[in-house]
Amino acid sequence: MTAAKKRLTLKILLFLIFTDLVETFAQFCFKKSASGAGLLRVDDLQGALFFIQSVIPSPFLWLGFICVLVIFITWVTILSKVDLSVAVPVASFSYITVPLVSAIFLHERISGLRWSGIGFILLGVILVSASTQGQKERV
Numbered sequence: 001m002t003a004a005k006k007r008l009t010l011k012i013l014l015f016l017i018f019t020d021l022v023e024t025f026a027q028f029c030f031k032k033s034a035s036g037a038g039l040l041r042v043d044d045l046q047g048a049l050f051f052i053q054s055v056i057p058s059p060f061l062w063l064g065f066i067c068v069l070v071i072f073i074t075w076v077t078i079l080s081k082v083d084l085s086v087a088v089p090v091a092s093f094s095y096i097t098v099p100l101v102s103a104i105f106l107h108e109r110i111s112g113l114r115w116s117g118i119g120f121i122l123l124g125v126i127l128v129s130a131s132t133q134g135q136k137e138r139v
Contacts, residue, residue: 006082008090008129019074020093022067027098029064031106036060089128095121 037054041047055061078087096118102108 024097026067029060033058033061
């Protein structure tokens with residue numbers, strides 16, 4: 001039995017970028033819903049229940065859940081077309097987009113050291129993507 005070659009095509013790459021963008025938006029929504037609940041202590045069961053009660057009515061929470069569902073459907077489709085060992089590293093763009101969105105829209109401070117780490121992640125994504133282009137078909 002021969003193993004089918006699962007290459008990273010432009011179409012799959014666009015789907016991976018789409019999942020990263022939706023993932024970034026989902027994380028933003030979850031942060032907004034949690035921030036909207038205020039400073040709550042979640043160090044015991046009562047605090048956790050109060051926190052859940054506070055975030056349940058948030059439209060950001062529900063929008064985040066919808067994004068997760070969209071990501072799930074898209075991700076399953078992607079994994080039917082490309083190897084997991086390729087898809088996961090390439091789908092790591094959210095490690096870049098989440099801090100960027102956090103800095104711009106949530107006014108979070110991102111240190112130079114963290115930006116350096118993000119740069120290494122980007123380099124890894126590029127190397128993994130490039131490595132699939134030169135693969136020989138396995139039999």
